[in-house]
Amino acid sequence: MSVHRAALVAGLLVASLTVHASDGDTTPRLSSDQCEISTPYNVLVDTGGVWLYRDSGVPKEIFFHDGTLSVDRALQTVSAADAARLRRLESGARTLMPQVTSVARESTGIAFDALAGVVEVMTGSARKVRQVERYRTDALGYIDATLGTGRWDQDVFGDGFESRIEDAAERMTGSLGRSVMWQVFTGRADRMDARAERMEADLDRRIEARSAALEAQADALCTQVRELQSIQAALDYRLDGQRLVMLEDAPRGDADASVSRTRSTP
Template sequence: MRHLALACAAALALAAPAADAHQGVQISSEECGFSTPYDVRIGPSGLALTREDGAPSEVLIHDGVLRIDGAALATGAADALRLRRIEAGARALMPQVAAIAREAVDIAFDAFAAVIEGMTGSTSRIERIQEFRASALARVDASLGDGVWDQDLFDEAFAADIEAAAEEFAGSMVRSALWTVLLPGGEGRLERRLAAMEADLDTRMEARADELETRADALCEEVAALHALQESLEIRLDGGAPLRLIEMTAAPAVAAAGQDEGR
């Protein structure tokens, strides 16, 4: 039973670094204390926001013009300028989010590769890791990289790529670890290998994860600025309601600092 427990511990060690890399920086609209019910598409026709539930269901912002469910709303010069700034800010934000997502993928799969090589001393499985990495990066490029943010679908797919890799390699890692502990002195070697691998990964990955989190935090200031511009809009929807594309879910410092922008 102790042999099996050590083998299972090795398999868990494989999944943990990548899971930590994924959880360390959430690719989520709520990460900065803001949220949006909309999916976002940015292209030549402008900044398009859509949702299945709630009203308005479609919002299009382009070159200072606002369309709500297909109908253009009259805007003054000040609001037209704010709308242009909102569109420009969203266009600038999306590539940065895509870059953060790509780095999170790289951290996760670098951790996988390090664990496999550290546990087995073999690089033969690294090619398969690169296939998983390429698939995950292609998903980022086809969504965020192309100006498309379908938040629920993206979050699910992002986690699924990592989980699929962990499941595929966990079995082979259990077999490799079990073979090691069955050899004379194998238990001690496996325990030392696991301890050394954990320490090495902590050193190498923690700095990268911290840097990535710092980059993600910096984007929160840009999100807060977009929220402040939205709050300063004089446009009102039918019934007198203000336009609400971004909602504040908490009161982060960056949100408080950006409240006066655009007023």
């Protein structure tokens, strides 16, 4: 294999890795507007209830548990029908959070499986593959310590989460490039070429199959989120004459606009 051919193979593999690791059409993005529904709040779901909170906007904090509602730390009067709706919202949030955690873990697993596959193809090094596994363990630990405890913060996920995967890929890139050049100049490039031919198609099939299954799981979650939005829309409660909005429509690419809105018209 020539130096040019080796560099081309390396470039294609790294490009493939980038797609697997971060393309929203391959694995669901971990963002609050994944379902074209957004929340301007951070969310905490635990045994004490459901908290929604943010640094600015009105209201800044919403809490509900067992049919009771508190807004900006003031207990609100709600109807019996609204108390039932609030219980359904709380139950839905409790059901949803572990499922979101599962999607996050699988999305991360797919991305790191792709990275590990590329590293193995390009280097044939078990040591370098183990390095990828350390990055995977860190990312999964991050998920378990946040989503896994019922906490979704705007600053925790989205770009902040994706950067963990991207950083792992970038840190491996320099090492991969050096490995390719070493194999070329030591006459071992044919081994890399053979590994690529043997592994690449199988890796693509496995990643695509898992990604398709993950997309279906994410779609099911979106159905549940829309059901919660419908329950919210049915609330009779008004804050200063306006509906209480915790979830709102947010077409992809319009999340910033949705965050700037605080309350909808009644």
